[in-house]
Amino acid sequence: QVQLQESGPGLVKPAETLSLNCTVSGGPIIGYYWTWIRQPPGKGLEWIGHVYHSGITDYNPSLKSRVTISTDTSKNLFSLRLSSVTAADTAVYYCARAYDGGDYWGQGTLVTVSS
């Protein structure tokens, strides 16, 4: 059974960089697309971007200048970096495997941007 687990700081200061890891267990990263999705409190879902195990990426244009998604196949994880954060980036961040829609998701992690 594939499982995903997000990890990283729950509080980030404005103008700093949000960094999250998603550790994949029970299956390989190789051969799949992996995605980050976020959900501001009480709001809908927003696709941030995805990465193939080889490192090929695609990002939401609304975030493209600030976002980097990467993989570490040796650790079977993928990562999200979002720079120059503001309060508008406060959200629950989910990682997911982009197969058959999104067949496996992490539980989500709340990241609050505040000084």
Added chain:
Amino acid sequence: DIQMTQSPSSLSASVGDRVTITCRASQSISTYLNWYQQKPGKAPKVLIYATSSLHSGVPSRFSGGGSGTDFTLTISSLQPEDFATYYCQQNYFTPWTFGQGTKVDIK
């Protein structure tokens, strides 16, 4: 970006009711349409992918249909565990986009 519009935004229904949620894309997305269910405080779960394929373990009372720009999610007989928010998502063009959600609650 492709805009995804769901209707209704919310609905009240009773156990046993047949429920249909509609999702309209701002341009054709072929059959690249997925449906998710989300309960409070939980991650979304995929119900239907590629318009009509039932994800493993999802009850057969859930079904999906459509193509091009108009899609539906139908729950044939609403069960207590189905009260949740439902989202459609297109993965035909990036940025992948979601509908605004349809909240299904108890009448």
